Amino acid sequence: xxxxxxxxxxxxxxxxxxxxxxxxxxxxxxxxxxxxxxxxxxxxxxxxxxxxxxxxxxxxxxxxxxxxxxxxxxxxxxxxxxxxxxxxxxxxxxxxxxxxxxxxxxxxxxxx
Amino acid sequence: xxxxxxxxxxxxxxxxxxxxxxxxxxxxxxxxxxxxxxxxxxxxxxxxxxxxxxxxxxxxxxxxxxxxxxxxxxxxxxxxxxxxxxxxxxxxxxxxxxxxxxxxxxxxxxxxxxxxxxx
Numbered sequence: 149x150x151x152x153x154x155x156x157x158x159x160x161x162x163x164x165x166x167x168x169x170x171x172x173x174x175x176x177x178x179x180x181x182x183x184x185x186x187x188x189x190x191x192x193x194x195x196x197x198x199x200x201x202x203x204x205x206x207x208x209x210x211x212x213x214x215x216x217x218x219x220x221x222x223x224x225x226x227x228x229x230x231x232x233x234x235x236x237x238x239x240x241x242x243x244x245x246x247x248x249x250x251x252x253x254x255x256x257x258x259x260x
Numbered sequence: 261x262x263x264x265x266x267x268x269x270x271x272x273x274x275x276x277x278x279x280x281x282x283x284x285x286x287x288x289x290x291x292x293x294x295x296x297x298x299x300x301x302x303x304x305x306x307x308x309x310x311x312x313x314x315x316x317x318x319x320x321x322x323x324x325x326x327x328x329x330x331x332x333x334x335x336x337x338x339x340x341x342x343x344x345x346x347x348x349x350x351x352x353x354x355x356x357x358x359x360x361x362x363x364x365x366x367x368x369x370x371x372x373x374x375x376x377x378x379x
Contacts, residue, residue, distance in 0.1 A: 187365045196354060196369035197305070203363065240305060244364035248320040251305040 150174050150243050154252035160260045167228040169255045171241035176221045185245035186224045188217055192237040262287040264355050264370035272377050278342040282355030282370060289313050289336045293358040296340045300351035310358060311338055345377045
């Protein structure tokens with residue numbers, strides 16, 4: 149199985165300040181079609197996860213442009229340009245390149 | 261707007277079979293892949309497997325010997341059975357809709373249902 153490793157696991161942030169989460173995979177997620185197969189999900193408190201980013205850098209429908217994804221191969225990053233109160237929760241990276249699809253451990257983002 | 265709703269017993273005894281059903285509303289089950297994902301404090305998010313609307317399946321090898329999935333297109337439902345459960349199977353179980361067309365992501369999640377394995 150492809151192992152997804154996130155850091156940090158906990159991220160206290162100040163409202164209006166930027167935040168960054170790293171995700172590393174145990175093997176390359178760059179496919180022959182040129183796409184990197186990494187998704188990012190946010191699980192808000194008491195809710196199911198929701199898609200934020202797919203194919204490493206594409207925002208899902210309705211996701212604010214303060215969210216951005218980048219990276220290639222085995223190293224990926226999710227950035228929030230200015231954290232808002234509604235952004236708190238646990239962020240997960242996931243690889244949908246090979247079955248079984250696998251998730252990172254999650255990064256808990258909270259307001260300082 | 262597509263909605264998914266899990267249903268089934270919230271308590272299952274050890275060694276018995278966990279059975280859950282997911283009802284899809286606001287859209288057809290046809291043409292899509294449907295998965296089960298579970299979330300436990302110990303193992304985080306774990307993909308259990310998927311079923312295509314045609315009935316073809318793909319299971320996580322770690323669970324494949326105990327898992328079966330089925331689909332009922334007439335009822336817009338799909339189901340999960342997990343046999344010989346232990347306390348380690350205690351988790352919130354989500355049903356999901358997947359895109360597996362080169363974009364590959366989970367676009368809809370159910371609200372999740374907690375299943376506890378205990379005597």
